[in-house]
Structures are given as structure tokens and as C-alpha cells.
Amino acid sequence: MIFRSLVAAMLLVAGVVHAADAPTVKASDGWLRVLPGNLPAGGYVSFENVSDRAVSIVGASSADYADAMVHRSSTDGGMGRMEMVDSVPLPPKGKLAFSPGGYHVMLMGAKHPVKPGDKVVVTFALSDGEKLPVTFLARPANATGPTD
Amino acid sequence: MAGTGGVSFPGYVAECRMKPSFSCRALGALLILIALVCVSGCQHEPQPAWRLTDVSGHLPDLDFRLTDDNGKAVTGADFKGKVTLMYFGYTHCPDVCPLTLTQLHVVLDRLGAPADNVRILFVSVDPKRDTPEIMHAYVNAFDKRAVGLVGSDADVEALAKRYRSAFTREPDRGDGAYDVSHSSAIYFFDAQGKARLLATPSASQDDMVHDLHLLTSLGAQP
Numbered sequence: 001m002i003f004r005s006l007v008a009a010m011l012l013v014a015g016v017v018h019a020a021d022a023p024t025v026k027a028s029d030g031w032l033r034v035l036p037g038n039l040p041a042g043g044y045v046s047f048e049n050v051s052d053r054a055v056s057i058v059g060a061s062s063a064d065y066a067d068a069m070v071h072r073s074s075t076d077g078g079m080g081r082m083e084m085v086d087s088v089p090l091p092p093k094g095k096l097a098f099s100p101g102g103y104h105v106m107l108m109g110a111k112h113p114v115k116p117g118d119k120v121v122v123t124f125a126l127s128d129g130e131k132l133p134v135t136f137l138a139r140p141a142n143a144t145g146p147t148d
Numbered sequence: 149m150a151g152t153g154g155v156s157f158p159g160y161v162a163e164c165r166m167k168p169s170f171s172c173r174a175l176g177a178l179l180i181l182i183a184l185v186c187v188s189g190c191q192h193e194p195q196p197a198w199r200l201t202d203v204s205g206h207l208p209d210l211d212f213r214l215t216d217d218n219g220k221a222v223t224g225a226d227f228k229g230k231v232t233l234m235y236f237g238y239t240h241c242p243d244v245c246p247l248t249l250t251q252l253h254v255v256l257d258r259l260g261a262p263a264d265n266v267r268i269l270f271v272s273v274d275p276k277r278d279t280p281e282i283m284h285a286y287v288n289a290f291d292k293r294a295v296g297l298v299g300s301d302a303d304v305e306a307l308a309k310r311y312r313s314a315f316t317r318e319p320d321r322g323d324g325a326y327d328v329s330h331s332s333a334i335y336f337f338d339a340q341g342k343a344r345l346l347a348t349p350s351a352s353q354d355d356m357v358h359d360l361h362l363l364t365s366l367g368a369q370p
Contacts, residue, residue: 033246035239036285040325042242067323073243075349079314080237080244081329084321100247101349107242108325141289142250 024051025090025126030136031146032107033100034116041114043068043105043122043136044146046097049090057088059125066109068122073101082106087127116140196362199355200336200345207335207343210234212307214271217284217296224341231266231363234335236313238274238328239286245270246290248334248349253291255356262364265339268294273308273315273330275301311335311343338366 025047032043049055060068070085088103090096098104105122114120118138123131137146210224210232233252237245249270256263270287272278275298283296299307308315308331315330336345336359345359 033242035242035246036289037282039239039282039286040242042246071243075244075332079329080241080332080349081318082241082243082327100250101244104243141246141286142253142291144250144254 023132024053024055024128024130025049025057025124025132027124027132027134029146030122030134031139031143032114032120032136033141033143034114034138035141038110040106040108041110041138042100043107043120044098044100045105045122045134045136046095047090048095049092052092054092055090055130056127057090057124058086058127060105060122061125062107062120062122064111064114064120065107066111068108069106070103071106072103075101114138116143196366198345198359198362200347200351200359202344203335203346204342204344207312207346208310209343210337210341211310212271212297212299212303214297214299214303214307215280217280217287217298219280222295222297227267227269227337228341229265229339231339231360232269232337232341233266234269234271234311234337235333236271236273236308236315236330238272238330239278239282240274240325241328244332244349248332249287249290249294251349251353252294252334252356255353255360256291256293258353258357259360259364262361263293265364266293266360269297270294271297271304271307272299273304274317274328275299275304336360336363338363 028046030043030045032041035041047057057070060070062068070088071082072085073080073082085103088096096103107122116138120136120138121133122136123133126132139146210227212224214222216222235248237248249268252268256266259266268287268291270283272283278298280296280298283298287294287296313331313333315328318327318329320326332349334347334349335343336347338344344363347356
């Protein structure tokens with residue numbers, strides 16, 4: 001009896017591990033730029049859609065910030081502006097980077113001070129209902145990327 | 149590069165054809181002005197081989213009355229003897245402003261010792277939220293050679309207009325938070341306060357370092 005429930009539990013765990021092993025989208029090199037005070041921070045990350053179907057990033061949230069929004073900056077016509085983005089399409093087998101001057105996740109209202117070196121989890125919502133938690137490394141204001 | 153004395157803004161012009169707006173009209177006016185001035189007399193003494201856009205003689209000298217990030221009243225004249233890089237932005241800008249200030253920080257580090265004679269002037273286009281204290285913490289997080297400048301709406305607008313720059317406060321996002329769209333140009337002034345060069349945030353760091361070497365060595369001469 002005990003043995004049987006143990007096997008069942010192991011199968012259950014294996015199932016969970018298997019599901020986590022085959023995500024639709026992989027994320028890497030997440031980092032965010034820490035600004036002084038409680039100014040909003042921009043977060044950057046590289047996505048890769050490893051599946052054969054199109055999927056979109058449709059939202060973001062973080063337990064460490066009051067609000068997270070996907071934005072896109074542009075400097076068209078010599079004007080720097082930002083726009084909110086409802087959906088970022090990731091084509092099948094496609095790659096897309098959130099990087100300074102383009103797509104970024106804007107993190108507002110830090111619930112506790114975030115210092116360079118800290119790690120923050122931002123969870124992205126995908127159009128297929130999947131949740132994609134990504135670890136972001138907090139970097140100094142004048143950092144140029146996830147590492148020096 | 150266009151021919152002798154010529155100035156071209158291909159990126160701006162292409163975009164402006166698509167979306168006419170205040171900033172585009174202002175840029176258009178700037179281009180026409182530069183073209184006219186060039187026709188009337190651009191064949192002067194040989195100029196240094198700039199890689200960025202040469203605006204010598206086409207934009208007014210550095211002049212303003214604002215408050216610096218230590219709360220002190222300052223004017224353009226206070227920066228005589230320093231090469232200055234002026235950029236309009238605001239602290240609640242999480243992406244493009246940090247990107248530009250970081251790029252200027254990297255450029256000044258690469259420039260080395262001559263960078264002691266360079267100041268980044270970060271002018272806030274968001275006087276409502278940007279106090280000298282906030283600006284102080286913000287600019288120093290990027291570079292010790294950066295100075296934050298704040299002023300009244302009218303003062304900042306006058307300065308932006310003087311350099312044919314533009315900014316627009318975007319609608320509130322509902323929680324009191326809002327963005328400000330602003331010109332992304334970086335204005336380079338020589339140590340005498342003369343406008344010399346114009347760069348965009350996408351300009352190459354090599355070109356900026358190259359031109360700053362030239363500009364700081366001009367400044368060293370009496």
C-alpha cells in the first residue's frame with residue numbers, strides 16, 4: 001500500500017517535471033536596471049519560442065512590484081516615446097529580445113528596495129494560458145547588459 | 149556624409165514624411181534653416197573631420213537659466229571651459245533615457261582623461277516630478293560628470309524651443325503615472341559654449357569618442 005502510493009507520488013512528480021521540461025518558450029539573460037528611489041525599472045530578457053506554433057506574450061507580473069507592463073520604446077522621427085504593448089508575438093521557432101531602446105518590461109512600485117545583485121522573478125503570461133516565470137538579475141543604473 | 153558643409157538627417161526625414169507632427173515640422177524647419185545658412189556661407193576654414201552631424205554656426209550657443217541637481221541656480225556661462233553634452237529627458241523614463249545616459253557614460257570612460265573636461269547636461273522635461281534631489285540621485289547613478297537641470301515649465305520649454313527640440317506629456321495612465329515623449333537628440337557644445345555637433349542615441353560609440361577627442365582638444369586651445 002505504502003509502496004503503491006510512493007510509486008503514484010513518483011509518477012506524479014515525474015509528470016510535473018516532464019511538463020516543466022517542455023515549455024513553449026524559453027527565456028534567458030534576464031536583467032533589470034535599478035534606478036534610484038522608487039523610479040520604474042526597465043527589465044530585459046531574450047525569448048525563444050521552441051514550439052512549432054505561434055504564441056504571444058500577453059502580460060507580466062511580479063510579486064516584488066506593484067505593477068509590471070510590457071512596453072516598447074521608439075525613437076522614430078527623432079522623438080523618444082513609449083507605448084504599451086498588449087501582445088508580443090513569438091513566431092514558431094522564433095527568437096525575440098527585450099532590449100534597451102525596444103521592448104522592455106516596465107516594473108513599477110517596488111514593494112521592497114531592489115539592489116544590484118538581487119534576483120527578481122517576473123512571470124510572463126502567454127497567449128496559450130501558460131505562465132513563464134523568469135529570473136531577472138538586478139544591475140546598476142549604468143549597466144549595459146546582464147553581465148559586464 | 150554629405151558634401152562640404154552639407155548636413156543630412158536621413159533618419160529624421162524619412163520618418164517625418166510618414167507622420168507629420170509638431171516635432172517633424174520643427175525638424176523640417178531646422179533642416180531648411182541649415183540648408184539656407186549653408187548656401188549663404190559654408191565654405192569657411194577647414195573644419196575637423198567630424199563623424200557626427202556638424203551643426204557649427206547653425207544652432208545657438210549654450211544659454212539657459214535653470215537649477216542644478218544641488219539646488220543651485222546655474223546658467224550656460226557656468227559651463228564655459230567644459231565641453232557639454234545636452235540631452236532632454238526625465239527620470240520616470242525607464243528605458244531610452246537610461247540607455248542614452250549609459251551610452252554617454254561608456255563613451256566618457258573610453259575617452260579617458262579628456263573626459264574631465266566634459267559635462268553631461270541632463271535637462272528634465274518633467275518639471276512636475278523631477279526635483280533637484282531626485283535628479284541628483286538619478287544622474288549620479290549613471291556618471292559623476294553628469295549634471296541634472298530642472299526649471300519651470302516655461303524655462304524648459306524656452307530652452308527646448310531654442311534648440312528646436314520638442315516634448316509632449318502623454319495622457320495619464322490612470323494612476324497618476326504618465327510618460328513624456330521627447331526629442332532624443334544629444335547636442336554637443338564646445339568649451340566656448342558654441343553648438344558644434346548633433347548625435348542620436350543610436351550613434352556609434354566609436355564616432356562619439358572620436359569627435360569628443362577632437363572637441364576636447366579644441367577646448368584646450370585658448
